[in-house]
Amino acid sequence: MDWVNAIVQGVLIGGLYALFAAGLSLIFGVMRLVNIAHGDMIVAAAYLALVIVQATGLHPLASALLVVPLMALIGYAMQRVLLNPTIGKDLLSPLLVTFGISVILQNGLLVAFTADSRRLAAGSIETASIQLAPGLSLGVLPLLMFAASVLIIFGMELVFFRTSLGRAFRATSDDPEVAQLMNLNRNHVFGMAMALSAAVVAIAGIFLAIRTNFDPASGPARLIFGFEAVIIGGLGNLWGTLAGGVVLGVAQAVGAQISPGWQILAGHLVFFLVLGLRPRGLFPRMD
């Protein structure tokens, strides 16, 4: 039963990894940019939630009502002010800017919140669980988070394939030059992509803060998990990204079951295995 339990827990944490990954994948898809600051944005969102919860007494999950729009706004501004001026000339400059944002975020959070690790308490829901079988029970909170992750990915797919904003994303990704001739302001389209990515980051940050301890240096590891989930799942396919997150989560859970030291390593090994056997990921969609 331990193994079944481990795999189930892995699946559930995989939903969170998929959330880490979804915003990353969106930004790469629309502007061919790997946002190195993505993990740090997740951690920054976690701190933002912490501050809001402390200031207002809201439940951590309810804090999303403020954290999501705030992060979207910050994402939009960050794209327009910092990233857009460097995009389009070469691939390296915007990459370096995101690297700079990453360093600034980490150090800024360190100054503001010290290196102590924090956590958001979600109250009684944290311990609630459903008994599936003797010895196998599911936490209500992880289950809720997994369901939310699936819903968010479904929502992102809807935006991407069913709305005029999504059409603008795809057209700009296909041919940024001709997209401008369609009356699309490239700077705004990129800003909206970063806003959407940051909105998803906000949810990911809140979930992260409830599930685990976090500190100002937690970002890079989230970036790696998100990155691995994207690559395992296959570029340009959000459902693939969800599958990638689940594969990574299960690999880590099974690794931890073998020996605690194997948890993270097992995830990386599966990532390299997929990269070696199917370099384009399990479900590639993008050329």
Add this chain to the structure above:
Amino acid sequence: MAEPILSIASLKAGYGDFQALFGIDLEVGPGETLALIGANGAGKTTLLRAITGLVGCAPAMVRLDGRPIGGMRPDRIAALGVAMVPEGRRLFRSLSVEENLLIGGERARRGDWTLERVYDLFPILRERRRNPATALSGGQQQMVAIGRALMANPRLILFDEISLGLAPVVIRDIYAAVPAIMASGVSAILVEQDVTRALAVARKFVCLQEGRVSLAGRPGEHDRQAITAAYFGLAR
């Protein structure tokens, strides 16, 4: 003559250190079609890119209704009613046929061109509207590219080699749609390698050679030999 919609004066443009256009002058009036001809590398596409803002130039070098638009952001110029059918079609490959048309009409000016009218003009596109744009034949793709430009309800439409790489029967089909497009009152610049075809639909023409106007006028005004000479730069 009525005020020109588009007037280009001493237009110089290029790519970085490379200058491709050396002082171009031309005008396009309301409802008028201008044929732009010239050999490979003469600068035809560069001229269209300068009009649409994809290549920079000084403001006064390109005027729309007398208003300087040279070097303006491409989406702003598009919003003023300039649409382009780009060389090589350049459809959005992750969009369906219908989505390619819809995105052309995004935030469009008001006017007669709708999805329905484009489908009436090119009925085959209605049948294939759910297909990915790139799954179509070359001629059908060209129809999508033309429809995409029309959806913006442009005042000025720029066609860049719409017959490129297509079979003669297909070219005939595409050109059969040109009168219907012009009947809506839109002005046009038609870039063509096929001089005869271009001169047949245009009221006036400009011939470029190595970034300069080598001949301009009305199709009947010059004999075949003069046009050939201007085109290839022979016997000057």
